[in-house]
Amino acid sequence: MKQLMIKPEKCTGCRTCELVCSFGHYEQFNPRMSNVTVMEYDAASIAIPVMCLQCEEACCMKVCPVKAITQDENGAMVMNYERCIGCKMCMNACPLGNISYSPRLRKVFKCDLCGGDPKCAKYCPGGAITFVEPDEMTDRKKLVADKFKDVFGEEAAQ
Numbered sequence: 001m002k003q004l005m006i007k008p009e010k011c012t013g014c015r016t017c018e019l020v021c022s023f024g025h026y027e028q029f030n031p032r033m034s035n036v037t038v039m040e041y042d043a044a045s046i047a048i049p050v051m052c053l054q055c056e057e058a059c060c061m062k063v064c065p066v067k068a069i070t071q072d073e074n075g076a077m078v079m080n081y082e083r084c085i086g087c088k089m090c091m092n093a094c095p096l097g098n099i100s101y102s103p104r105l106r107k108v109f110k111c112d113l114c115g116g117d118p119k120c121a122k123y124c125p126g127g128a129i130t131f132v133e134p135d136e137m138t139d140r141k142k143l144v145a146d147k148f149k150d151v152f153g154e155e156a157a158q
Contacts, residue, residue: 001074001075001134002074002075002116002131002132002133002134003054003075003131003132003133003134004051004053004054004111004113004118004120004121004129004130004131005129005130005131005132006048006049006050006128006129007127007128007129007130008046008047008048008049008128009046009128010126010127010128011038011046011047011048011049011126011128012047012125012126012128013038013040013047014125014126015031015038016123016124016125017034017036017038017049017119017120017123017124017128017129018031018034018036018037018038019031019034020119020120020122020123021034021035021036021111021119021120022034024114024119025109026105032102033102033109035051035052035100035109035110035111035112036049036050036051036111036120036129037049037050037051038050049120049124049128049129050096050098051098051110051111051120052076052077052094052098052099052110052111053096053098054075054076054077054111054113055077058071058077059093059094059095060077060090060091060093060094060099060110061077061090062093063089063090063092063093064089064090065085065087065089066083066084066085067083068080068081068083068084068085069090072112072113072115073116074113074115074116075113076111076112076113076116077110077112078112079107079108079109079110079112081107084107084108086101086106086107086108088101088108090108090110091108094110098110098111113131117131118131
């Protein structure tokens with residue numbers, strides 16, 4: 001199953017991902033209605049797209065009292081709005097804060113991988129967001145871990 005992979009070094013901070021996400025889901029160009037948020041760190045001069053990581057052991061799914069969050073065939077944790085009661089427990093359970101709430105829509109929302117064709121990855125002009133098979137991610141994780149060891153030593157990478 002493919003997964004989203006973020007390459008912060010390629011992010012230009014253009015926020016195209018936020019716009020295509022909000023338009024694809026809500027037919028409006030509104031970054032507040034996006035399932036991805038670009039975090040900018042001025043001190044480090046970097047921007048990082050942040051979205052749901054589709055955790056294997058999803059805390060949001062476990063705490064939902066009405067079982068409104070389920071995993072679909074693409075591996076995405078998706079919201080069933082017919083069941084959701086808006087208690088926001090999923091927001092509190094997400095360790096990375098990747099679930100949002102819209103007071104206007106009165107519902108929580110999160111990345112659903114756009115049904116297996118994530119627009120954020122498809123339209124990212126810099127290639128900072130890609131949708132890849134896990135084996136491609138493993139190679140990248142190893143590369144990052146190796147770089148981490150080079151800089152901070154063997155003990156820090158464990």
